[in-house]
Amino acid sequence: MEALTPVVAETNQSILLPVSYRFSQLKEYFRISWRFVSRKNHLIIMESRNKCTMQEGTEEHVCLETVVQHLAPEYRDRVMLLANASLLIQNVGSEDAGIYEVSIHALDVSAMKIINLSVIRGTGRLWDGGEPAGGLNWKQEYHISNCLSSLLS
Secondary structure, rough: OOOOOOEEEEOOOOEEEOOOOOOOOOEEEEEEEEEEEHOOOOOHHHHEEEEEOOOOOOOOOEEEEEEEEOOOHHHHOOEEEEOOEEEEEEOOOHHHHHEHHHHHHHHEOOOEEEEEEEEEEOOOOEOOOOOOOOOOOOOOOOOOOOOOOOOOO
């Protein structure tokens, strides 16, 4: 099984579940899906990107058509799928703690990444869906970057 990428958030903040990708060849169509595995593999968002071309002078994809095929109602006003496939979750709560899976599928290639989101309550104690653990009083910050690179690095 793939190693989990840990991400820690404080309640009521916005957090980025970081992903980036790069295809070795141009893909005119591909699909990005995010699932909350801790809730019976619950599909959060699925988006198709069509009519993609390479941006001149770079290795970045530019897609003329982006279609959200599915967005779970409970995430409708809280999540945003970024150009690099990262998932931005706003107003994080303890119910968001758990395992997330992102997958990218093109016609001839696919990749997956697993992220473990832990949520710190106002007391500075870690909430992972079980008993709070003491002594952990830090958070990781991820900066949103404009990169369409390395396949699910």
